[in-house]
Amino acid sequence: MDNDTITAPATFPSLSAIGVIRISGGKTRGIMSSIFTLKNGKKPDFPHRSSVRGLIAGSSGIIDEAVAVFYESPRSYTGEDMAEISCHGNPFIVSAITSLICSKGGRIASPGEFTKRAFLNGKMDLSAAEAVKDIISAENKTALKLALSQLLGSENRAVSALREKLLSLMSEISAAIEFPEDAAAETGSFAPASAMDDLRERLLVLADIAGRGAMLKNGIRTVIIGRPNSGKSSLLNALAGTQRAIVTPSPGTTRDIIEVPVEIDGLPFKLVDTAGIRESSDAAEIEGVRLAKKAAAEADIALVLIDAGSSIDTEHNSALFNLADSRRSIAVVNKTDLNPAFNPKDIEKLAGFSGPVALVSALKKTGLDSLTNTIKSIIMGTDAAFPVNDIVITNLRHKEALLKAAQSLGSAVTALKNSAPVEPQLELVFADLKEAASFLGEITGAITDENLLEKIFADFCIGK
Ligand SMILES: Nc1nc2c(ncn2[C@@H]2O[C@H](COP(=O)(O)OP(=O)(O)OP(=O)(O)O)[C@@H](O)[C@H]2O)c(=O)[nH]1
Ligand SMILES: [Mg+2]
Structure with a gap:
């Protein structure tokens, strides 16, 4: 991962009481020391976690009086050395400080880059990172509640539990591939078939919940x-x-x-x-x-x-x-x-x-x-009470991944049933299960590819 130092305003550029600028990366401490001067004229050295109040100045003089909080790696939002500067909320001041940081070796962050780094540094799983975006953009109270519960891990728990089951099925199958004599004794009523069916059902239920969740997030249109x-x-x-x-x-x-x-x-x-x-x-x-x-x-x-x-x-x-x-x-x-x-x-x-x-x-x-x-x-089926608390997924990308995983499980079950009892084609079954596991992994970020990450974080605002 490139560990260059990024910066961006974290607040909207408008006249307001306070403007916040974030900075994250290896040069954070050095840059902060160079732009800040304490009231007594000394340069602060920013020990592990500290807050200081002082003047920020560039080559053309004092820009503002501000407060800065420094978070030493790894105990920060991104997991890197990080600081937040709270200055007066005038867009000119915010922009002057951001430019000053860039002139000292920082660069403007791309959208969602702080949260992307938090994910890449293991500070949060992908589903929580996406929840951050949803919290910021929530348009109604229900959406906010759902996004918060996603941030706190409700979705990750639900999906990870199913993925664990899938992984244990995979190890059962691979044992059967290695020791065919034992598995052959069981063919016909090969135990994993019903477990796979059951898992497939549960994935479909979760996908359905995700569809309803997405509707609630945006308001029922x-x-x-x-x-x-x-x-x-x-x-x-x-x-x-x-x-x-x-x-x-x-x-x-x-x-x-x-x-x-x-x-x-x-x-x-x-x-x-x-x-x-x-x-x-x-x-x-x-x-x-x-x-x-x-x-x-x-x-x-x-x-x-x-x-x-x-x-x-x-x-x-x-x-x-x-x-x-x-x-x-x-x-x-x-x-x-x-x-x-x-x-x-x-x-x-x-x-x-x-x-x-x-x-x-x-x-x-x-x-x-x-x-x-x-x-x-119509929206909730015949459930008497509206089960908002059961809704752990609201993201359509996740719904797609769940459906794809269910589909792979479906073909695993078919492969197993079609080939049993003669000689179950366990390699095929295993490949299907592996595919299903990787779809689930894409939800929590256990498995990622750079394109997917780029797509997810591109929708964030700058500074988050
Ligand atoms: N008696 C009665 N009149 C109604 C009712 N609902 C609407 N109207 C009247 O029907 C007329 C048209 O109402 P709108 O709400 O403008 O109808 P609309 O379907 O939006 O019409 P367009 O925008 O032209 O397509 C108005 O004079 C309303 O007061 C109702 O329940 N009872
Ligand atoms: Mg009308």
Whole structure:
């Protein structure tokens, strides 16, 4: 690992009480001593862990009065010699100090480089390092809670436990390869087959949890689509409890996508209002409809709004239901305060949709609780309580790795079953298990490759 000395502001460049600059690497102590002067005119020598207050000066004079904390390797965030300078929070001062450090032999850190060094120096596993990024970017309380638990190792424990099981299966198989006589006695009901199946199941459960976790991290993306004037913007406002979207009696009011993050019953949602879908010759409306269709396709949940007061255009409504994943769609019959133009029980017949139907009035704010409960049951299955505490993974990269590991285990089981009882092809089985173990290793960082690391840390902010 290159142990050059890196530096970067750790705080946002804006006028604020304090600005923090980080520095990490072998030259930290030397650079700090050279730029700092104590009030008594002496240069500080920064013993193992120390904090000093003094003046920072470059060739053109004093830059600021500041406080610096020095952390000696290996007891620092990165595991290297490291310091944090707290100066006055003016971007000019922060930038002057950072430049001064660079002129003394440091260089500006790339995004996530401090945390990458922490990972490479064994200060944290990869899943914890990724949690650091999630903590910084968490947009809701649930996301923050999940990221903190990931940082504290909940994900690592879950994945490592499964990886341990996998490794012990591998040693059983390799013993069977070495001593075929013993294994042959057991063929037919070769014990590892069911253990592998069981492990595969558990990986799939974890992958499913990861999918739900990712949804919670970003807010459950709930997209409202429907014909113009069906009350989409009214429903968004009613659910959000604020007048976020314009509502008028004329169809074609909403053109842009409007996203509103809200917490409902302790769950994070991202409500998305869209343009009413219809044929149009107006360029802005055509673009609005295109965006609405795209949003529907990307929805975690699609609320397909139908106006209870208008007769149903079967063809149009079936087309609406085809825009989103039908397993994640709800037919929402709005304006139930008006005289109904059709019987909601006939939705399946009228619009070809056999999923859940919710009856609401966005105007009178009725039926909203039952609608949110229906959304929850789609997201969380039939679990009565929302198992946020069981969610140990929220990262889609990790979900992919779990699915790939499950797939490798699946082929191991097939190889074992197909070849038994004649002569199990244990080498093939072993290779599949090894592949599965390496996918799991990619989650915690037990196995890494430089490209993967680069991709992960590139999303960090500078200074972290
Ligand atoms: N009676 C009644 N009127 C409603 C209800 N919800 C919305 N409306 C009315 O329907 C009209 C259209 O509402 P919007 O919320 O703007 O409808 P929209 O689907 O967003 O319309 P576009 O943006 O044009 O596609 C307004 O006059 C609303 O007051 C409801 O539950 N009951
Ligand atoms: Mg609207």
